[in-house]
Amino acid sequence: MGRGKVQLKRIENSMNRQVTFSKRRNGLLKKAFELSVLCDAEVALVILSPSGKTYQFSSNDFDTTISKYRSMGGLPDLNEIDARSVESLRNEVENLKKFAVSTEARLKQMCGEELASVGAREVKQLERHMRTGLQRIRVQKRRLLTDHIRMLKKKHKDLQDENAFLQQRMKEACKALEKRQVNKPPGIFLQDLNEVY
Structure with a gap:
């Protein structure tokens, strides 16, 4: 084994x-x-x-x-590794800096700032992106609100069911008390109600 x-x-x-x-x-x-x-x-x-x-x-x-x-x-030789890795890291840092600058400029343009350097075609493209994004947000908002309303309706129905159940129990308790109260004075009603429960 x-x-x-x-x-x-x-x-x-x-x-x-x-x-x-x-x-x-x-x-x-x-x-x-x-x-x-x-x-x-x-x-x-x-x-x-x-x-x-x-x-x-x-x-x-x-x-x-x-x-x-x-x-x-x-x-590879350790000196060769250091020179290559330092150069590749420098290139990567430069690329990341350029990417950050372009992303920041794009974000500002999407917020409606610094649009002076943007052409008509790019403005239309930004507008189309904004419309698409707004539509996605509205769909998500509608879905969240629908889910929330569905949850509240379920909670409302549960509370109505519980209320109906409690009312039924209250009616039954009152009927039971009426039968017991035939020969008792009226001051003992609350004490008898507690005994029923």
């Missing part, structure tokens, strides 16, 4: 998490060693624990394996 399928999610209990890390780390290191021996492969493995400890395995010299990997284009 095999083990059940393990659900892959973070283990909440820190003790269990540490034990699982230790066992799986050892298994991974063992598999890396077996791969290097059985297949005559050059294997380098680095494991960083949550506590900050480093575990590594290399079938040859670790630095030599990493250098070979870099020369094959697998891992």
Whole structure:
């Protein structure tokens, strides 16, 4: 009988998490060693624990394996990464600034401000967008009001039903009291009403 399928999610209990890390780390290191021996492969493995400890395995010299990997284009030089990432971040920031400025100008135009630089065609397009947006808002408002009215009607009907039920009980209680009040003085009516309930 095999083990059940393990659900892959973070283990909440820190003790269990540490034990699982230790066992799986050892298994991974063992598999890396077996791969290097059985297949005559050059294997380098680095494991960083949550506590900050480093575990590594290399079938040859670790630095030599990493250098070979870099020369094959697998891992770019750190200076090259920094220069490329800084340049791409600058481009992204510039694009986001332009997008923010154009979006802000569009928003102002939709509010009816700064229309001097807008042509007749763009004004018509803005008007069409505004009409469409207003129509959507009206449809949503109508739907919300209809839902609210439906809820209030249901609540009104429930209250009417409850009122009718209470009136029926009151009539029954009064009839029961009338039967009991035949020989009693009139001052005991409220006390008898409480006894009926």
